[in-house]
Amino acid sequence: MKLTKTSTTLVATAVLFSLSACGDDSAKTSRSDVAVAPAAKTAVAVSGVPKAGLPPLAPLGEPPIPADNKQTDAKIALGKKLFFDPRLGGDASVACSTCHSPEQGWGWAEDISRGYPGTVHWRNSQTVINSAYYPRLFWAGSVPSLEAQAPSAAKGGVAGNGENDIMEARLALIPEYRKAFNEVFGDEWPIIANAWKAIASFERTLVQRDTPLDKYLQGDKAALGEAELRGKALFEGKAKCIQCHNGAMATDFEFYNIGVPPAKRWEEDGMAQITFRFELYAKGAKESLYRSAKADPGFYFRGKNEWDLGKFRTPSLRYTKYTAPYMHNGAFYELSEVVDFYNRGGVDEDGRTTGYPQNKTSLIKPLGLSDEEKEDLVAFIEAFSGDEISITKPALPGYAPLFTKAELKRAKK
Secondary structure, three states, X not given: OOOOOOOOOOXXXXXXOOOOOOOOOOOOOOOOOOOOOOOOOEEEEEOOEEEEEEOOOOOOOOOOOOOOOOOOXXXXXXXXXXXXXXXXXXXXXXXXHHHOEHHHOOEOOOOOOEOOOOXXXXXXXXXXXXXXXXXXXXXXXXEOOHHHHHHHHHHOOOOOXXXXXXXXXXXXXXXXXXXXXXXXXXXXXXXXXXXXXXXXXXXXXXXXXXXXXXXXXXXXXXXXXXXXXXXXXXXXXXXXXXXXXXOOOOOOOOEEOOOOOOOHHHHOOHHHHHHHHHHHHHOOOOHHHHHXXXXXXXXXXXXXXXXXXXXXXXXXXXXXXXXXXXXXXXXXXXXXXXXXXHXXXXXXXXXXXXXXXXXXXXXXXXXXXOHHHHHHXXXXXXXXXXXXXXXXXXXXXXXXOOOOHHHHHHHHO
């Protein structure tokens, strides 16, 4: 499927994939309303126990558009170019698309994302597909909007490492951008805050709403096969996935410690260890945590509450077919590994679990799924994804001097 500036589809980056029972011990964050297809709340039976108040799975509606950043074709076209332009960064080598590559699920297909040159990142790069629907972004919910996400990434020390004045100066030296910023925003000179608005507008076109599951829920009962339908029954019953992966986005947008073990890479990669300690320091971790932590504190950084250690946002299951590896640290490379992890009760094949076991949700328990049931469940999870989303990358405009040699000579006199 090809994308144009007015078509649907992109979304949010390598997805924290949580498939199992999570619920009552969530971070209790307030859920923002998102523009999804209306669905009445119903009671869902999980392992024979009624669970009231869970939204059923539903078709995905149009993405919400903020009142202070309305969509226009010109703004989307500008944002598309900026998304692929590495000059919005430190040394002009890292663009949004560098870590959110269309060829890699609009994320990065390794456990830990690539970082700014000379560094590595410290978490898995999430897909941008359907990121328009999240009330909070990043693994630990650190920003409330796409407009806030873009500068956090472009200016992050181990991501884009950009500086506002340098990035604005580069934009000012590109005639095509000067013209576009003036037409879209009325800027005499490009303003960096408006660059983030344009990128956010482009990202809101990167949504996928035509999956086999969407078609089935809209009445096409042939859209899912027998294995997928058996998987759906497991998803809503024995496997307990619906407790956290519910509603049109297949997420409750909450934060849980589900037992994901610490990244093995941190045990042997010196640069990854340095990045991890740098992030602990930069985010204000107390000294005892800085010196002793072996696992990502996650949602802890939002309020510095001990009970939030090791919690991460429930990701959407949409587009997960293309966004491996999974979890905040890329712990699993196959959906079947994820299902096995939950089937064991939040433990990997080596018997490892979260570095913060005191916060692991009590609802994560062995599921007792047979091999056939696990295969059916994977088949259903893949039905949350439609065709892979590709795009024609834009040609990037070139620099030009602000002044002619004659004008410079006159200015010197």
